[in-house]
Amino acid sequence: xxxxxxxSYVDHTLPKPEATPEQIAALCAQAAEHSTASxxxxxxxxxLAKKLLDGxxxxxxxxCFPPGAMSTAxxxxxxxxxxxxxxxxxxxxxxxxxxxxxxxxxxxxxxTDIN
Numbered sequence: 759x760x761x762x763x764x765x766s767y768v769d770h771t772l773p774k775p776e777a778t779p780e781q782i783a784a785l786c787a788q789a790a791e792h793s794t795a796s797x798x799x800x801x802x803x804x805x806l807a808k809k810l811l812d813g814x815x816x817x818x819x820x821x822c823f824p825p826g827a828m829s830t831a832x833x834x835x836x837x838x839x840x841x842x843x844x845x846x847x848x849x850x851x852x853x854x855x856x857x858x859x860x861x862x863x864x865x866x867x868x869x870t871d872i873n
Contacts, residue, residue, distance in 0.1 A: 769797070770785055797818065804817055826851040
């Protein structure tokens with residue numbers, strides 16, 4: 759497999775809460791240069807990433823990241839906002855407490871309600 763083929767499977771990520779617009783611009787430039795599958799960013803940067811990439815890679819919004827402690831309604835709002843702003847993909851962090859409690863029914867409801 760060539761590097762180019764490998765990069766086509768890579769999601770280039772920078773979901774740090776303290777990421778700056780300049781860092782997102784650098785991330786997008788790298789993604790475009792290497793033809794990565796997508797860039798993964800927090801919702802506040804979806805519109806910027808979409809504009810900067812201009813179709814050169816998909817934009818993936820990370821939802822409920824990093825804490826995994828948001829209500830279903832908050833996650834649904836964050837997902838809807840990211841979608842409105844141009845996100846092509848959603849990467850959701852499941853609710854950690856429900857996972858720790860092995861509450862699969864609640865996790866299932868979260869995922870289906872957010873969709």
